Amino acid sequence: MIEKADSLQTQFSIGVKGTVRRTEKTPRGIEIVPSEIRILGIAQHPLPLDVTGRTPAEIDTRLNARVLDLRRDECGAVFRIEHVALEATRAFLSERGFVEVHTPRIIASATEGGAALFPVTYFEHDAFLAQSPQLYKEQLIMSFEKVFEIGSFFRAEESHTRRHLSEFISVDIEEAFAAAPDVMKVLEKLVRYVCGAVKKGCQxxxxxxxxxxxxxxxxxxxxxxxxILKELDGEGVDVPWGEDIPTPAFRTLGKIHPYFYFITDWPTKSKAFYINPQDENPKVCEGFDLMWQWVELASGGTRIHSKDLLIKRLTEHGLHPESFKFHLKVFDYGMPPHAGWAIGLERLIMMLTGKKNIREVVLFPRDRYRLTP
Amino acid sequence: MIEKADSLQTQFSIGVKGTVRRTEKTPRGIEIVPSEIRILGIAQHPLPLDVTGRTPAEIDTRLNARVLDLRRDECGAVFRIEHVALEATRAFLSERGFVEVHTPRIIASATEGGAALFPVTYFEHDAFLAQSPQLYKEQLIMSFEKVFEIGSFFRAEESHTRRHLSEFISVDIEEAFAAAPDVMKVLEKLVRYVCGAVKKGCQxxxxxxxxxxxxxxxxxxxxxxxxILKELDGEGVDVPWGEDIPTPAFRTLGKIHPYFYFITDWPTKSKAFYINPQDENPKVCEGFDLMWQWVELASGGTRIHSKDLLIKRLTEHGLHPESFKFHLKVFDYGMPPHAGWAIGLERLIMMLTGKKNIREVVLFPRDRYRLTP
Known part of the structure; x- marks a missing residue:
């Protein structure tokens, strides 16, 4: 037995039969006096990573040996927090009558415009990987009134930053007979609920x-x-009206607003084609972003529900209404007004764990340069 | 008001302001005496489907106008049952310490062998859509011991049957320090729990x-x-030992066993490379299937956790160990014994709803011939 125990090295998987005793010598306050030891899985030393974390490793080294990296307490904790956050998200939405849906990942035409799609060979047809469930979730509120989906989506993201991935999890809702202010309330209450659940369940x-x-x-x-533009101007940051707000400007903003806040009334041209322009001033739309410090956590708005306006907006975005015929057809079936949003799950988990690189909160990240493991 | 009410047609989305009164004249026992009616969404008649269901339509006509089809009570009911079944599945697994994980959908090499993969253009690389989380979930039990994943996976399924799709939802678990009999118990208890939850929550x-x-x-x-082979022989159905059981034979079996049952001790060569051969008789393996009548609902087994044996089995399956190097490397980190299974969610929902065609239980099905809507 002693010989066998001597042969053990760190990260071995072993089975031990024996008597459990109280002790003050171990951190957990128990020890096992073994009557039998079985070696179930050998670890080949030297290992590519120090699992104690005492010798820190670069993120790429860690991701190359990800499952070993995940044995570190600090790494495992991130995903236990994600588990609780997801559980809380679904409980919150189900409680409020949202029905869970699953929309296709393989699609025939671009949902958000043509950019940044991954092409798939679908038997003899060309197809793409969905960037979001946007059009499908809008369609589904005709039948279910309130829907949510949580799942993987794909974006051929060229930029290699600490907050972009080419495969990510989106938390989406869509609600019939609702406008932006209604779903903003759902969103902020959800965020509060999830923060509470994690704080309580993941001490x-x-x-x-x-x-x-x-x-x-x-x-x-x-x-x-x-x-926001006026505030930025006061900080010496100039953003021309109509433009999206660039990352450095958001960083300035994050210092002024260190917590959650909404930005509303965006220029229509800065948002996607399906966001409803305001009646009184169509240059401004009913889209909103939920910010946390300088990070965009979620994005949403009142959607266009008039077919004619949607065709007009598609054309203004340089998109072909013909490519959206399956979607446009649905607006002939009695489409109610509706609104919704999408949260980038990884960004929410970064907020909940304090991690600065999105790769820390994904088990096996995919980006411009990483397709393995 | 009367004029406006006269202009309304079926499937319009409307807003009504008024006084709610009890009545015996309507099915729900209430009526609204309107003070204002607003038409929110017009339906262009004639519609492609009769939403009352009085004029039945072919499945293809229905799928082409799917969201209209989903307004039928019978159609909506299927997905409310799915919602409850998923909620119950996650509650059951979380309760037992399984951690929810998200594995990649875009992968560099074939997980289950090369067949039936959809190719993806991943920037300048060739990649594939994952058929299952099999290898990743096996790796993750090194870090989390018990994991589950529920999500879309992809199979370039050439056969066009009533139970195959090219995009489907898989419910997967994997557990460390466990063998087939352990995870079979988890599986049968889960199925019982989900059936109970649906029966109670979806009357x-x-x-x-x-x-x-x-x-x-x-x-x-x-x-x-x-x-099973002996039983089939008694029914006059001959299946040569070592072969998979063909569908007609399963149909015969379904008549004898009209409910849930397991088939164990499959020939090693009929199962995937990662299923553990039995020590005493390596021609037979520790894989199992969960059957419902003639339908395979779930499949699982004890996995191989010896790297050498895994390389041997890969080679015997005509696969190149080199393509699996990222997976094989993990077996040098102290891999514990483990077992798991996967349920085809759609098949479970067919069982829970009595639907005979898998397309009935998917919102927007994808198959050999269908990529829209």
Whole structure:
């Protein structure tokens, strides 16, 4: 027995039969006096990573030996937090009558415009990987009124940053007979609920991560795009009206608003074709973003539900209404007004774990340069 | 007001302001005396489908106008049952310590062998859509011990049958320090739990579908492959030892066993390369199938956890160990013994709803001939 015990090395998988005793000598307060030891899985030393974390490794080294990396307490804690966050998200939405749906990942035409799609060979046809469930979830509120989907989507993201991936998890809702202010309320309450669930259910994990956050109060602050531009101007940052807000400007903003806030009333041209322009001033639309510090966590809005307006907007975006015929047809079936949003799950988990690189919160990340393991 | 009310047609989306009154004249026992009617979404008649269902339509006509089809009570009921079944599945697994994981859908090499993969153009690389989370979930039990994943997977399925799709939802678990009998117990208890949850939570939906089932008792019956062959022989159906059981033979079997049952001790060569051969008789393996009548609902087994044996089995399957190097490397990190299974969600939902065509239980099905809507 002693000989066998001597042959053991770190990361071996073993089975031990024996008597469990209290002791003060071990961190968990118990020890096992073995009557039998079985070696179930051998680890070949030297290992590519130090699992104790005492010798820190670069993120790429860690991702190359990801499952070993995930044995580190700090790494495992991230995904236990994700588990609880997802559980809370689904409970919150189901409770409020949202029906879980699964929309296709293989699609015949571009949903959000043509850019950044991965092509798939679908038998003898050309197809693409879906970037979002946007059009399908809009269609489904005709039948279910309130729907949600949580799943993988794909974007051929050329930029290699600490917050972009080419495969990511989107948390999507869509609601009939609702407008942006209605779904913004759902969103902020959901975020508060999930923060509460993680803070309560993951105390040990947050301790391991040495990370704290406060459960936010609702309602979150709401700023119009114009207010944000004025604020940025006061900080010496100039953003021309109509443009998206660039990352450096968002970083400035994050310093002024260190928590959750909404940006509303975006220029119509800065948002996707399906966001409803405001009746009084069609240059401004009913889209919104939920920000956390300088990071865009979620994006949504009131959708266009008039077929004619949707065709007009598609054309203005340089898209071909013909490619959207299956979607447009649905607007002839009595489409109710509707609104919705999408949260980037990984970004929410970054907020909940304090991680700065999105690759830390994905088990096997996919980006411009990484397709393995 | 009367003029406006006269202009309304079926499937219009409308808003009504008014006084709600009790009445015996309507099915729900209430009526609204309107003070204002707003038409929110017009339906262009004639519609492609009769939503009352009085004029039945072919499945292809229905799928082409799917969201209209989904407005039929009978159609909506299927997906409300799916919602409850998924909720129950996750609750059951979370309760037992399984951690939810998300594995990649875009992969560099074939997981299950090379057949039936959809190719993806991943920037300048060739890649594929994952058929299952098999190898990743096996790797992850090194870090989390018990994991589950529920999500879309892809198979370039050439056969056009009533139970095959090219995009489907898989419910997967994997457990460390476990063998087939352990995960079979998890599986049968899960099926019982989900049946109970649907029977209790979806009474109205089951009534709409005019469908009933009994919550099964556990343990389910267990038959070895040899016993099944003998039984088939008694029915005059000859299956040569070592072969997979063909569909007509399964149909015969379904008549003898009209409920849930396991088939165990399959010939090693009839199962995937990662299923563990039995120590005493390596021609027979530790794989199992969960059957419902004649349909294979789930499949699983004890996995190989010795790297050398895995390389041997890969080679015997005509696969190149080199293509699996990222997977094989993990077996040098102290891989514990493990076992798991995968349920085809759509097949489970067919069982729970009495539907005979898998396309009935998928919102927007994808098959050899269908890529839209």
């Amino acid at each position: 040990r994990e947050l301790e391991i991560l040495k990370y704290r956050f406060d459960v936010p109060r609702t309602p979150f602050k709401r700023f119009t795009y114009d207010e | 109205r939906e089951l009534e709409i579908l005019k469908y009933r089932f009994d919550v099964p008792r556990t343990p389910f019956k267990r038959f070895t492959y040899d016993e």
